[in-house]
Amino acid sequence: MEKKLHTFFQSGLLDKYILDETSASERLTVENFIDTYPEVASEYERLQNNLEIIAKATAIEAPTTILDAILNEIEEDNTPVIKLEKAQHSTPWYSIAASVVALLFAGGYYMKTQQNLDLLKENQVVVEEIFDLRSDIEDNNKRLDNLMDEFMKLNNPETEKYVFRGNDRAKDLKTVAYINPVDETSMIDVVSLPQLPEDQTYQLWAEMQDRMVNLGILDASQKKLQSVPYVKDALALSITIEPNSHLNTTAADSAVAEIDLNNKRNN
Incomplete structure:
Protein backbone atom coordinates (compact mmCIF):
# COMPACT_ATOMS: atom_id res chain seq x y z
CA MET A 1 0.00 0.00 0.00
CA GLU A 2 2.87 2.40 0.83
CA LYS A 3 4.30 1.91 -2.65
CA LYS A 4 0.88 2.61 -4.17
CA LEU A 5 0.49 5.82 -2.14
CA HIS A 6 4.05 6.91 -2.98
CA THR A 7 3.38 6.41 -6.69
CA PHE A 8 0.13 8.38 -6.40
CA PHE A 9 1.75 11.34 -4.60
CA GLN A 10 4.64 11.40 -7.09
CA SER A 11 2.19 11.51 -10.04
CA GLY A 12 1.08 15.06 -9.15
CA LEU A 13 -2.58 14.16 -9.72
CA LEU A 14 -3.60 15.62 -6.36
CA ASP A 15 -2.09 19.04 -7.23
CA LYS A 16 -3.86 18.95 -10.61
CA TYR A 17 -7.14 18.01 -8.91
CA ILE A 18 -6.87 20.98 -6.51
CA LEU A 19 -6.30 23.30 -9.51
CA ASP A 20 -9.15 21.68 -11.50
CA GLU A 21 -6.84 20.53 -14.31
CA THR A 22 -7.68 16.78 -14.27
CA SER A 23 -9.57 14.81 -16.87
CA ALA A 24 -12.75 12.95 -15.96
CA SER A 25 -10.92 9.65 -15.43
CA GLU A 26 -8.14 11.32 -13.41
CA ARG A 27 -10.73 13.08 -11.24
CA LEU A 28 -12.41 9.72 -10.43
CA THR A 29 -9.01 8.22 -9.55
CA VAL A 30 -8.15 11.08 -7.18
CA GLU A 31 -11.56 11.04 -5.48
CA ASN A 32 -11.28 7.28 -4.99
CA PHE A 33 -7.87 7.73 -3.28
CA ILE A 34 -9.26 10.51 -1.07
CA ASP A 35 -12.18 8.32 0.04
CA THR A 36 -10.01 5.21 0.52
CA TYR A 37 -6.79 6.46 2.15
CA PRO A 38 -6.69 8.80 5.17
CA GLU A 39 -3.17 9.91 4.17
CA VAL A 40 -4.47 11.22 0.84
CA ALA A 41 -7.46 12.90 2.51
CA SER A 42 -5.11 14.64 4.97
CA GLU A 43 -2.81 15.86 2.17
CA TYR A 44 -5.87 17.07 0.23
CA GLU A 45 -6.94 19.17 3.23
CA ARG A 46 -3.42 20.62 3.53
CA LEU A 47 -3.31 21.60 -0.13
CA GLN A 48 -6.72 23.24 0.12
CA ASN A 49 -5.55 25.27 3.13
CA ASN A 50 -2.41 26.38 1.28
CA LEU A 51 -4.45 27.41 -1.76
CA GLU A 52 -6.78 29.42 0.47
CA ILE A 53 -3.80 31.23 2.02
CA ILE A 54 -2.41 32.42 -1.31
CA ALA A 55 -5.80 33.14 -2.89
CA LYS A 56 -6.40 36.29 -0.84
CA ALA A 57 -7.46 38.89 -3.32
CA THR A 58 -9.81 41.80 -3.61
CA ALA A 59 -12.68 41.66 -6.05
CA ILE A 60 -11.98 43.26 -9.40
CA GLU A 61 -14.71 45.60 -10.54
CA ALA A 62 -16.13 44.53 -13.89
CA PRO A 63 -15.51 46.95 -16.79
CA THR A 64 -18.34 49.09 -18.17
CA THR A 65 -20.20 47.06 -20.75
CA ILE A 66 -20.52 48.06 -24.34
CA LEU A 67 -24.30 48.08 -24.04
CA ASP A 68 -24.15 50.64 -21.21
CA ALA A 69 -21.90 52.88 -23.27
CA ILE A 70 -24.24 52.75 -26.27
CA LEU A 71 -27.31 53.45 -24.11
CA ASN A 72 -25.55 56.44 -22.54
CA GLU A 73 -24.76 57.82 -25.99
CA ILE A 74 -28.42 57.42 -27.06
CA GLU A 75 -29.68 59.18 -23.90
CA GLU A 76 -27.35 62.12 -24.54
CA ASP A 77 -28.43 62.49 -28.21
CA ASN A 78 -30.69 65.57 -28.54
CA THR A 79 -31.54 66.15 -32.21
CA PRO A 80 -32.36 69.83 -32.76
CA VAL A 81 -35.77 70.78 -34.23
CA ILE A 82 -35.93 73.23 -37.13
CA LYS A 83 -38.60 75.86 -36.51
CA LEU A 84 -40.45 77.06 -39.64
CA GLU A 85 -41.68 80.63 -39.69
CA LYS A 86 -45.25 81.16 -40.88
CA ALA A 87 -45.35 82.82 -44.27
CA GLN A 88 -46.76 86.35 -44.27
CA HIS A 89 -47.72 86.35 -47.94
CA SER A 90 -48.74 83.90 -50.58
CA THR A 91 -46.06 81.96 -52.39
CA PRO A 92 -46.30 80.09 -55.69
CA TRP A 93 -46.82 76.35 -55.23
CA TYR A 94 -43.58 75.47 -57.05
CA SER A 95 -41.62 77.68 -54.66
CA ILE A 96 -43.23 75.91 -51.72
CA ALA A 97 -42.50 72.50 -53.26
CA ALA A 98 -38.89 73.49 -53.91
CA SER A 99 -38.52 74.73 -50.34
CA VAL A 100 -40.00 71.52 -48.94
CA VAL A 101 -37.67 69.42 -51.09
CA ALA A 102 -34.71 71.52 -49.99
CA LEU A 103 -35.68 71.21 -46.34
CA LEU A 104 -36.21 67.48 -46.67
CA PHE A 105 -32.84 67.12 -48.38
CA ALA A 106 -31.12 69.26 -45.73
CA GLY A 107 -32.86 67.40 -42.91
CA GLY A 108 -31.97 64.03 -44.40
CA TYR A 109 -28.37 65.10 -44.92
CA TYR A 110 -28.17 66.42 -41.35
CA MET A 111 -29.67 63.24 -39.90
CA LYS A 112 -27.32 61.08 -41.98
CA THR A 113 -24.34 63.13 -40.86
CA GLN A 114 -25.47 62.94 -37.23
CA GLN A 115 -25.95 59.18 -37.50
CA ASN A 116 -22.44 58.80 -38.92
CA LEU A 117 -21.02 60.87 -36.06
CA ASP A 118 -22.94 58.77 -33.54
CA LEU A 119 -21.65 55.59 -35.17
CA LEU A 120 -18.09 56.90 -35.02
CA LYS A 121 -18.54 57.67 -31.32
CA GLU A 122 -20.00 54.23 -30.69
CA ASN A 123 -17.16 52.58 -32.62
CA GLN A 124 -14.64 54.50 -30.55
CA VAL A 125 -16.36 53.35 -27.36
CA VAL A 126 -16.27 49.75 -28.60
CA VAL A 127 -12.55 50.02 -29.41
CA GLU A 128 -11.79 51.47 -25.98
CA GLU A 129 -13.83 48.73 -24.29
CA ILE A 130 -11.93 46.07 -26.24
CA PHE A 131 -8.57 47.52 -25.18
CA ASP A 132 -9.79 47.67 -21.57
CA LEU A 133 -10.91 44.04 -21.73
CA ARG A 134 -7.57 42.96 -23.19
CA SER A 135 -5.75 44.83 -20.44
CA ASP A 136 -7.93 43.19 -17.78
CA ILE A 137 -7.28 39.75 -19.28
CA GLU A 138 -3.52 40.34 -19.26
CA ASP A 139 -3.65 41.52 -15.63
CA ASN A 140 -5.71 38.49 -14.63
CA ASN A 141 -3.28 36.16 -16.40
CA LYS A 142 -0.39 37.73 -14.51
CA ARG A 143 -2.25 37.32 -11.21
CA LEU A 144 -2.95 33.66 -12.04
CA ASP A 145 0.72 33.08 -12.90
CA ASN A 146 1.78 34.63 -9.58
CA LEU A 147 -0.84 32.57 -7.75
CA MET A 148 0.42 29.36 -9.35
CA ASP A 149 4.03 30.27 -8.49
CA GLU A 150 3.15 30.91 -4.84
CA PHE A 151 1.05 27.75 -4.68
CA MET A 152 3.93 25.63 -5.96
CA LYS A 153 6.30 27.22 -3.46
CA LEU A 154 3.97 26.46 -0.54
CA ASN A 155 3.51 22.86 -1.67
CA ASN A 156 7.23 22.23 -2.02
CA PRO A 157 8.17 19.50 0.53
CA GLU A 158 11.25 21.53 1.49
CA THR A 159 9.19 24.57 2.53
Missing part, protein backbone atom coordinates in the same frame (compact mmCIF):
# COMPACT_ATOMS: atom_id res chain seq x y z
CA GLU A 160 9.02 24.96 6.32
CA LYS A 161 6.21 26.85 8.07
CA TYR A 162 6.93 29.11 11.07
CA VAL A 163 4.29 30.98 13.07
CA PHE A 164 5.10 34.30 14.78
CA ARG A 165 3.01 34.98 17.91
CA GLY A 166 3.21 38.31 19.66
CA ASN A 167 4.33 38.81 23.26
CA ASP A 168 2.65 41.06 25.84
CA ARG A 169 3.52 44.17 23.79
CA ALA A 170 1.61 42.87 20.73
CA LYS A 171 -0.75 40.11 21.88
CA ASP A 172 -2.84 40.11 18.69
CA LEU A 173 0.16 39.80 16.37
CA LYS A 174 0.15 36.73 14.17
CA THR A 175 2.31 36.27 11.10
CA VAL A 176 3.38 33.13 9.23
CA ALA A 177 6.75 32.64 7.53
CA TYR A 178 7.37 30.06 4.77
CA ILE A 179 11.08 29.32 4.24
CA ASN A 180 12.66 26.96 1.72
CA PRO A 181 16.41 26.56 2.40
CA VAL A 182 16.88 24.49 -0.78
CA ASP A 183 15.42 27.06 -3.19
CA GLU A 184 16.57 29.86 -0.84
CA THR A 185 13.16 31.58 -0.85
CA SER A 186 11.23 33.24 1.97
CA MET A 187 7.61 34.43 2.12
CA ILE A 188 5.58 36.18 4.82
CA ASP A 189 1.81 36.00 5.33
CA VAL A 190 0.70 38.94 7.50
CA VAL A 191 -2.36 37.62 9.34
CA SER A 192 -2.76 40.40 11.93
CA LEU A 193 -0.63 43.27 13.20
CA PRO A 194 -1.93 45.51 16.03
CA GLN A 195 -2.25 49.19 15.12
CA LEU A 196 0.82 51.33 15.91
CA PRO A 197 1.25 55.10 16.35
CA GLU A 198 2.20 56.91 13.13
CA ASP A 199 5.80 57.37 14.27
CA GLN A 200 6.42 53.59 14.72
CA THR A 201 6.71 50.62 12.36
CA TYR A 202 6.97 46.83 12.47
CA GLN A 203 10.29 45.58 11.09
CA LEU A 204 11.47 42.06 10.22
CA TRP A 205 15.00 41.01 11.24
CA ALA A 206 17.24 37.98 10.66
CA GLU A 207 19.53 37.10 13.55
CA MET A 208 23.03 36.03 12.47
CA GLN A 209 25.89 34.77 14.61
CA ASP A 210 27.38 38.25 14.99
CA ARG A 211 24.77 40.74 13.79
CA MET A 212 21.14 41.52 12.96
CA VAL A 213 20.07 41.91 9.30
CA ASN A 214 17.07 44.13 8.47
CA LEU A 215 14.62 42.44 6.06
CA GLY A 216 12.22 45.37 5.69
CA ILE A 217 9.06 46.91 7.11
CA LEU A 218 5.88 44.88 7.62
CA ASP A 219 2.79 46.75 6.45
CA ALA A 220 -0.39 45.90 8.40
CA SER A 221 -2.51 46.77 5.34
CA GLN A 222 -0.71 44.23 3.11
CA LYS A 223 -2.57 41.13 4.30
CA LYS A 224 -1.34 38.86 1.57
CA LEU A 225 1.54 36.51 0.86
CA GLN A 226 4.66 38.53 0.05
CA SER A 227 8.29 37.68 -0.66
CA VAL A 228 11.06 38.75 1.74
CA PRO A 229 14.84 38.43 1.35
CA TYR A 230 16.26 34.99 2.16
CA VAL A 231 19.21 35.05 4.57
CA LYS A 232 21.40 31.96 4.56
CA ASP A 233 22.58 30.64 7.96
CA ALA A 234 20.12 32.85 9.86
CA LEU A 235 19.64 31.56 13.43
CA ALA A 236 16.28 33.23 14.06
CA LEU A 237 13.76 35.73 12.73
CA SER A 238 12.20 38.46 14.82
CA ILE A 239 9.59 41.19 14.44
CA THR A 240 10.35 44.42 16.26
CA ILE A 241 8.66 47.76 16.86
CA GLU A 242 10.96 50.62 15.88
CA PRO A 243 10.68 54.40 15.50
CA ASN A 244 10.37 55.56 11.89
CA SER A 245 13.74 57.27 12.22
CA HIS A 246 15.51 53.96 13.06
CA LEU A 247 15.25 51.92 9.87
CA ASN A 248 18.59 50.08 10.17
CA THR A 249 19.06 49.79 13.92
CA THR A 250 17.18 47.84 16.57
CA ALA A 251 17.13 48.03 20.35
CA ALA A 252 17.69 44.94 22.48
CA ASP A 253 14.18 45.02 23.96
CA SER A 254 12.22 46.00 20.82
CA ALA A 255 11.31 42.47 19.67
CA VAL A 256 7.62 41.57 19.98
CA ALA A 257 7.73 38.14 18.23
CA GLU A 258 10.50 35.66 17.45
CA ILE A 259 11.00 32.24 15.84
CA ASP A 260 14.04 29.97 16.21
CA LEU A 261 15.24 28.62 12.85
CA ASN A 262 18.26 26.73 14.12
CA ASN A 263 16.38 24.18 16.24
CA LYS A 264 13.93 23.20 13.51
CA ARG A 265 16.66 22.76 10.92
CA ASN A 266 18.61 20.50 13.27
CA ASN A 267 15.58 18.26 13.99
Whole structure:
Protein backbone atom coordinates (compact mmCIF):
# COMPACT_ATOMS: atom_id res chain seq x y z
CA MET A 1 0.00 0.00 0.00
CA GLU A 2 2.87 2.40 0.83
CA LYS A 3 4.30 1.91 -2.65
CA LYS A 4 0.88 2.61 -4.17
CA LEU A 5 0.49 5.82 -2.14
CA HIS A 6 4.05 6.91 -2.98
CA THR A 7 3.38 6.41 -6.69
CA PHE A 8 0.13 8.38 -6.40
CA PHE A 9 1.75 11.34 -4.60
CA GLN A 10 4.64 11.40 -7.09
CA SER A 11 2.19 11.51 -10.04
CA GLY A 12 1.08 15.06 -9.15
CA LEU A 13 -2.58 14.16 -9.72
CA LEU A 14 -3.60 15.62 -6.36
CA ASP A 15 -2.09 19.04 -7.23
CA LYS A 16 -3.86 18.95 -10.61
CA TYR A 17 -7.14 18.01 -8.91
CA ILE A 18 -6.87 20.98 -6.51
CA LEU A 19 -6.30 23.30 -9.51
CA ASP A 20 -9.15 21.68 -11.50
CA GLU A 21 -6.84 20.53 -14.31
CA THR A 22 -7.68 16.78 -14.27
CA SER A 23 -9.57 14.81 -16.87
CA ALA A 24 -12.75 12.95 -15.96
CA SER A 25 -10.92 9.65 -15.43
CA GLU A 26 -8.14 11.32 -13.41
CA ARG A 27 -10.73 13.08 -11.24
CA LEU A 28 -12.41 9.72 -10.43
CA THR A 29 -9.01 8.22 -9.55
CA VAL A 30 -8.15 11.08 -7.18
CA GLU A 31 -11.56 11.04 -5.48
CA ASN A 32 -11.28 7.28 -4.99
CA PHE A 33 -7.87 7.73 -3.28
CA ILE A 34 -9.26 10.51 -1.07
CA ASP A 35 -12.18 8.32 0.04
CA THR A 36 -10.01 5.21 0.52
CA TYR A 37 -6.79 6.46 2.15
CA PRO A 38 -6.69 8.80 5.17
CA GLU A 39 -3.17 9.91 4.17
CA VAL A 40 -4.47 11.22 0.84
CA ALA A 41 -7.46 12.90 2.51
CA SER A 42 -5.11 14.64 4.97
CA GLU A 43 -2.81 15.86 2.17
CA TYR A 44 -5.87 17.07 0.23
CA GLU A 45 -6.94 19.17 3.23
CA ARG A 46 -3.42 20.62 3.53
CA LEU A 47 -3.31 21.60 -0.13
CA GLN A 48 -6.72 23.24 0.12
CA ASN A 49 -5.55 25.27 3.13
CA ASN A 50 -2.41 26.38 1.28
CA LEU A 51 -4.45 27.41 -1.76
CA GLU A 52 -6.78 29.42 0.47
CA ILE A 53 -3.80 31.23 2.02
CA ILE A 54 -2.41 32.42 -1.31
CA ALA A 55 -5.80 33.14 -2.89
CA LYS A 56 -6.40 36.29 -0.84
CA ALA A 57 -7.46 38.89 -3.32
CA THR A 58 -9.81 41.80 -3.61
CA ALA A 59 -12.68 41.66 -6.05
CA ILE A 60 -11.98 43.26 -9.40
CA GLU A 61 -14.71 45.60 -10.54
CA ALA A 62 -16.13 44.53 -13.89
CA PRO A 63 -15.51 46.95 -16.79
CA THR A 64 -18.34 49.09 -18.17
CA THR A 65 -20.20 47.06 -20.75
CA ILE A 66 -20.52 48.06 -24.34
CA LEU A 67 -24.30 48.08 -24.04
CA ASP A 68 -24.15 50.64 -21.21
CA ALA A 69 -21.90 52.88 -23.27
CA ILE A 70 -24.24 52.75 -26.27
CA LEU A 71 -27.31 53.45 -24.11
CA ASN A 72 -25.55 56.44 -22.54
CA GLU A 73 -24.76 57.82 -25.99
CA ILE A 74 -28.42 57.42 -27.06
CA GLU A 75 -29.68 59.18 -23.90
CA GLU A 76 -27.35 62.12 -24.54
CA ASP A 77 -28.43 62.49 -28.21
CA ASN A 78 -30.69 65.57 -28.54
CA THR A 79 -31.54 66.15 -32.21
CA PRO A 80 -32.36 69.83 -32.76
CA VAL A 81 -35.77 70.78 -34.23
CA ILE A 82 -35.93 73.23 -37.13
CA LYS A 83 -38.60 75.86 -36.51
CA LEU A 84 -40.45 77.06 -39.64
CA GLU A 85 -41.68 80.63 -39.69
CA LYS A 86 -45.25 81.16 -40.88
CA ALA A 87 -45.35 82.82 -44.27
CA GLN A 88 -46.76 86.35 -44.27
CA HIS A 89 -47.72 86.35 -47.94
CA SER A 90 -48.74 83.90 -50.58
CA THR A 91 -46.06 81.96 -52.39
CA PRO A 92 -46.30 80.09 -55.69
CA TRP A 93 -46.82 76.35 -55.23
CA TYR A 94 -43.58 75.47 -57.05
CA SER A 95 -41.62 77.68 -54.66
CA ILE A 96 -43.23 75.91 -51.72
CA ALA A 97 -42.50 72.50 -53.26
CA ALA A 98 -38.89 73.49 -53.91
CA SER A 99 -38.52 74.73 -50.34
CA VAL A 100 -40.00 71.52 -48.94
CA VAL A 101 -37.67 69.42 -51.09
CA ALA A 102 -34.71 71.52 -49.99
CA LEU A 103 -35.68 71.21 -46.34
CA LEU A 104 -36.21 67.48 -46.67
CA PHE A 105 -32.84 67.12 -48.38
CA ALA A 106 -31.12 69.26 -45.73
CA GLY A 107 -32.86 67.40 -42.91
CA GLY A 108 -31.97 64.03 -44.40
CA TYR A 109 -28.37 65.10 -44.92
CA TYR A 110 -28.17 66.42 -41.35
CA MET A 111 -29.67 63.24 -39.90
CA LYS A 112 -27.32 61.08 -41.98
CA THR A 113 -24.34 63.13 -40.86
CA GLN A 114 -25.47 62.94 -37.23
CA GLN A 115 -25.95 59.18 -37.50
CA ASN A 116 -22.44 58.80 -38.92
CA LEU A 117 -21.02 60.87 -36.06
CA ASP A 118 -22.94 58.77 -33.54
CA LEU A 119 -21.65 55.59 -35.17
CA LEU A 120 -18.09 56.90 -35.02
CA LYS A 121 -18.54 57.67 -31.32
CA GLU A 122 -20.00 54.23 -30.69
CA ASN A 123 -17.16 52.58 -32.62
CA GLN A 124 -14.64 54.50 -30.55
CA VAL A 125 -16.36 53.35 -27.36
CA VAL A 126 -16.27 49.75 -28.60
CA VAL A 127 -12.55 50.02 -29.41
CA GLU A 128 -11.79 51.47 -25.98
CA GLU A 129 -13.83 48.73 -24.29
CA ILE A 130 -11.93 46.07 -26.24
CA PHE A 131 -8.57 47.52 -25.18
CA ASP A 132 -9.79 47.67 -21.57
CA LEU A 133 -10.91 44.04 -21.73
CA ARG A 134 -7.57 42.96 -23.19
CA SER A 135 -5.75 44.83 -20.44
CA ASP A 136 -7.93 43.19 -17.78
CA ILE A 137 -7.28 39.75 -19.28
CA GLU A 138 -3.52 40.34 -19.26
CA ASP A 139 -3.65 41.52 -15.63
CA ASN A 140 -5.71 38.49 -14.63
CA ASN A 141 -3.28 36.16 -16.40
CA LYS A 142 -0.39 37.73 -14.51
CA ARG A 143 -2.25 37.32 -11.21
CA LEU A 144 -2.95 33.66 -12.04
CA ASP A 145 0.72 33.08 -12.90
CA ASN A 146 1.78 34.63 -9.58
CA LEU A 147 -0.84 32.57 -7.75
CA MET A 148 0.42 29.36 -9.35
CA ASP A 149 4.03 30.27 -8.49
CA GLU A 150 3.15 30.91 -4.84
CA PHE A 151 1.05 27.75 -4.68
CA MET A 152 3.93 25.63 -5.96
CA LYS A 153 6.30 27.22 -3.46
CA LEU A 154 3.97 26.46 -0.54
CA ASN A 155 3.51 22.86 -1.67
CA ASN A 156 7.23 22.23 -2.02
CA PRO A 157 8.17 19.50 0.53
CA GLU A 158 11.25 21.53 1.49
CA THR A 159 9.19 24.57 2.53
CA GLU A 160 9.02 24.96 6.32
CA LYS A 161 6.21 26.85 8.07
CA TYR A 162 6.93 29.11 11.07
CA VAL A 163 4.29 30.98 13.07
CA PHE A 164 5.10 34.30 14.78
CA ARG A 165 3.01 34.98 17.91
CA GLY A 166 3.21 38.31 19.66
CA ASN A 167 4.33 38.81 23.26
CA ASP A 168 2.65 41.06 25.84
CA ARG A 169 3.52 44.17 23.79
CA ALA A 170 1.61 42.87 20.73
CA LYS A 171 -0.75 40.11 21.88
CA ASP A 172 -2.84 40.11 18.69
CA LEU A 173 0.16 39.80 16.37
CA LYS A 174 0.15 36.73 14.17
CA THR A 175 2.31 36.27 11.10
CA VAL A 176 3.38 33.13 9.23
CA ALA A 177 6.75 32.64 7.53
CA TYR A 178 7.37 30.06 4.77
CA ILE A 179 11.08 29.32 4.24
CA ASN A 180 12.66 26.96 1.72
CA PRO A 181 16.41 26.56 2.40
CA VAL A 182 16.88 24.49 -0.78
CA ASP A 183 15.42 27.06 -3.19
CA GLU A 184 16.57 29.86 -0.84
CA THR A 185 13.16 31.58 -0.85
CA SER A 186 11.23 33.24 1.97
CA MET A 187 7.61 34.43 2.12
CA ILE A 188 5.58 36.18 4.82
CA ASP A 189 1.81 36.00 5.33
CA VAL A 190 0.70 38.94 7.50
CA VAL A 191 -2.36 37.62 9.34
CA SER A 192 -2.76 40.40 11.93
CA LEU A 193 -0.63 43.27 13.20
CA PRO A 194 -1.93 45.51 16.03
CA GLN A 195 -2.25 49.19 15.12
CA LEU A 196 0.82 51.33 15.91
CA PRO A 197 1.25 55.10 16.35
CA GLU A 198 2.20 56.91 13.13
CA ASP A 199 5.80 57.37 14.27
CA GLN A 200 6.42 53.59 14.72
CA THR A 201 6.71 50.62 12.36
CA TYR A 202 6.97 46.83 12.47
CA GLN A 203 10.29 45.58 11.09
CA LEU A 204 11.47 42.06 10.22
CA TRP A 205 15.00 41.01 11.24
CA ALA A 206 17.24 37.98 10.66
CA GLU A 207 19.53 37.10 13.55
CA MET A 208 23.03 36.03 12.47
CA GLN A 209 25.89 34.77 14.61
CA ASP A 210 27.38 38.25 14.99
CA ARG A 211 24.77 40.74 13.79
CA MET A 212 21.14 41.52 12.96
CA VAL A 213 20.07 41.91 9.30
CA ASN A 214 17.07 44.13 8.47
CA LEU A 215 14.62 42.44 6.06
CA GLY A 216 12.22 45.37 5.69
CA ILE A 217 9.06 46.91 7.11
CA LEU A 218 5.88 44.88 7.62
CA ASP A 219 2.79 46.75 6.45
CA ALA A 220 -0.39 45.90 8.40
CA SER A 221 -2.51 46.77 5.34
CA GLN A 222 -0.71 44.23 3.11
CA LYS A 223 -2.57 41.13 4.30
CA LYS A 224 -1.34 38.86 1.57
CA LEU A 225 1.54 36.51 0.86
CA GLN A 226 4.66 38.53 0.05
CA SER A 227 8.29 37.68 -0.66
CA VAL A 228 11.06 38.75 1.74
CA PRO A 229 14.84 38.43 1.35
CA TYR A 230 16.26 34.99 2.16
CA VAL A 231 19.21 35.05 4.57
CA LYS A 232 21.40 31.96 4.56
CA ASP A 233 22.58 30.64 7.96
CA ALA A 234 20.12 32.85 9.86
CA LEU A 235 19.64 31.56 13.43
CA ALA A 236 16.28 33.23 14.06
CA LEU A 237 13.76 35.73 12.73
CA SER A 238 12.20 38.46 14.82
CA ILE A 239 9.59 41.19 14.44
CA THR A 240 10.35 44.42 16.26
CA ILE A 241 8.66 47.76 16.86
CA GLU A 242 10.96 50.62 15.88
CA PRO A 243 10.68 54.40 15.50
CA ASN A 244 10.37 55.56 11.89
CA SER A 245 13.74 57.27 12.22
CA HIS A 246 15.51 53.96 13.06
CA LEU A 247 15.25 51.92 9.87
CA ASN A 248 18.59 50.08 10.17
CA THR A 249 19.06 49.79 13.92
CA THR A 250 17.18 47.84 16.57
CA ALA A 251 17.13 48.03 20.35
CA ALA A 252 17.69 44.94 22.48
CA ASP A 253 14.18 45.02 23.96
CA SER A 254 12.22 46.00 20.82
CA ALA A 255 11.31 42.47 19.67
CA VAL A 256 7.62 41.57 19.98
CA ALA A 257 7.73 38.14 18.23
CA GLU A 258 10.50 35.66 17.45
CA ILE A 259 11.00 32.24 15.84
CA ASP A 260 14.04 29.97 16.21
CA LEU A 261 15.24 28.62 12.85
CA ASN A 262 18.26 26.73 14.12
CA ASN A 263 16.38 24.18 16.24
CA LYS A 264 13.93 23.20 13.51
CA ARG A 265 16.66 22.76 10.92
CA ASN A 266 18.61 20.50 13.27
CA ASN A 267 15.58 18.26 13.99
